[in-house]
Amino acid sequence: MNDLNFSRLILGIWRIGDWQKTPAELADYIEACLDLGIDTFDLADIYTGYQCERLFGEALAVRPSLKQRIKLISKCGIALVTPARPQHRVKHYNTSGAHIVASAENSLREMGVEQLDMLLIHRPDPLMDADEMADAFGQLQRAGKVKRFGVSNFLPHQLALLQSRWHEPLAANQVEVSLLHADTLFDGTLDQCQQLRIMPQAWSPLGGGRLSDTAPDTPLGKVLVRLGSELGVTAEQLAIAWLLRHPAHIHPVLGTGKLDRIRELVAAQQVSLDRQQWFELLEAALGRTMP
Numbered sequence: 001m002n003d004l005n006f007s008r009l010i011l012g013i014w015r016i017g018d019w020q021k022t023p024a025e026l027a028d029y030i031e032a033c034l035d036l037g038i039d040t041f042d043l044a045d046i047y048t049g050y051q052c053e054r055l056f057g058e059a060l061a062v063r064p065s066l067k068q069r070i071k072l073i074s075k076c077g078i079a080l081v082t083p084a085r086p087q088h089r090v091k092h093y094n095t096s097g098a099h100i101v102a103s104a105e106n107s108l109r110e111m112g113v114e115q116l117d118m119l120l121i122h123r124p125d126p127l128m129d130a131d132e133m134a135d136a137f138g139q140l141q142r143a144g145k146v147k148r149f150g151v152s153n154f155l156p157h158q159l160a161l162l163q164s165r166w167h168e169p170l171a172a173n174q175v176e177v178s179l180l181h182a183d184t185l186f187d188g189t190l191d192q193c194q195q196l197r198i199m200p201q202a203w204s205p206l207g208g209g210r211l212s213d214t215a216p217d218t219p220l221g222k223v224l225v226r227l228g229s230e231l232g233v234t235a236e237q238l239a240i241a242w243l244l245r246h247p248a249h250i251h252p253v254l255g256t257g258k259l260d261r262i263r264e265l266v267a268a269q270q271v272s273l274d275r276q277q278w279f280e281l282l283e284a285a286l287g288r289t290m291p
């Protein structure tokens with residue numbers, strides 16, 4: 001379900017610490033993405049040692065007009081051991097109602113915005129109490145602080161548990177899916193998204209950059225080179241087009257900090273793979289033929 005009209009491609013902000021952009025440069029980058037049709041940005045409380053949302057907020061403060069044009073996703077539920085959170089003794093998950101509300105409110109403060117378009121529970125928590133989570137969702141939604149709720153890295157049964165208590169359809173499941181990690185095609189995750197019209201968001205759609213290092217003499221490398229030259233596109237464009245071809249309507253979450261690469265990946269939306277090309281890539285990625 002995409003009633004929020006998120007752009008099909010999302011920009012992930014996880015690697016903001018590597019980008020070395022000043023707030024003004026980051027504002028330029030956000031604006032350039034908007035101009036290329038990417039209006040949705042994916043953050044989390046924990047990224048860059050709990051600094052990502054503050055850094056993103058500094059860019060928005062430089063150019064406040066961006067706030068009206070962007071859609072924001074953030075996440076909560078992972079607790080890291082870091083000097084930024086001296087009270088954490090051990091890495092753990094926290095999906096208590098109090099933590100969800102406090103974390104979302106902190107995300108808004110850090111970014112200097114009034115509402116998140118989407119809040120995701122970052123990972124399934126073995127201690128998750130679905131009633132308590134649904135209460136927290138209701139509290140945040142009634143206060144106008146979060147529009148819609150979703151999950152990340154949830155298996156179908158975990159999503160079903162939370163869905164059984166939350167009265168609205170969960171809006172997204174953000175999972176790892178790419179030519180280098182195809183598990184969610186077969187473990188029911190993408191089937192559930194299609195069945196319930198939940199938006200699948202694909203993190204690390206280029207395998208975190210590893211796709212670009214695929215050697216041309218490997219099974220996947222050979223197909224990427226051959227199809228790339230047949231269609232006149234790059235390996236990265238093929239990898240994005242392969243995700244976009246899936247009927248669950250996957251939204252890739254891109255991680256690059258470089259505008260020329262964003263342009264290239266935006267152009268991948270024009271690449272159409274036929275069924276056999278799609279399977280050639282899948283078989284090469286899996287290293288086996290279909291049974």
Ligand SMILES: NC(=O)c1ccc[n+]([C@@H]2O[C@H](COP(=O)([O-])OP(=O)(O)OC[C@H]3O[C@@H](n4cnc5c(N)ncnc54)[C@H](OP(=O)(O)O)[C@@H]3O)[C@@H](O)[C@H]2O)c1
Nearest residue numbers: 012013014203204205206207208209212254255256257261
């Ligand atoms: N929900 C979760 O658990 C979870 C987990 C991980 C990530 N995420 C989200 O997913 C987003 C994307 O993850 P990701 O950064 O791993 O995605 P990705 O797009 O697979 O990888 C991006 C990385 O690949 C590098 N790269 C190398 N060659 C590239 C090329 N030709 N085109 C594009 N990138 C190239 C980029 O470097 P340059 O910057 O130098 O281009 C960047 O370091 C994150 O920002 C985060 O929002 C979510």
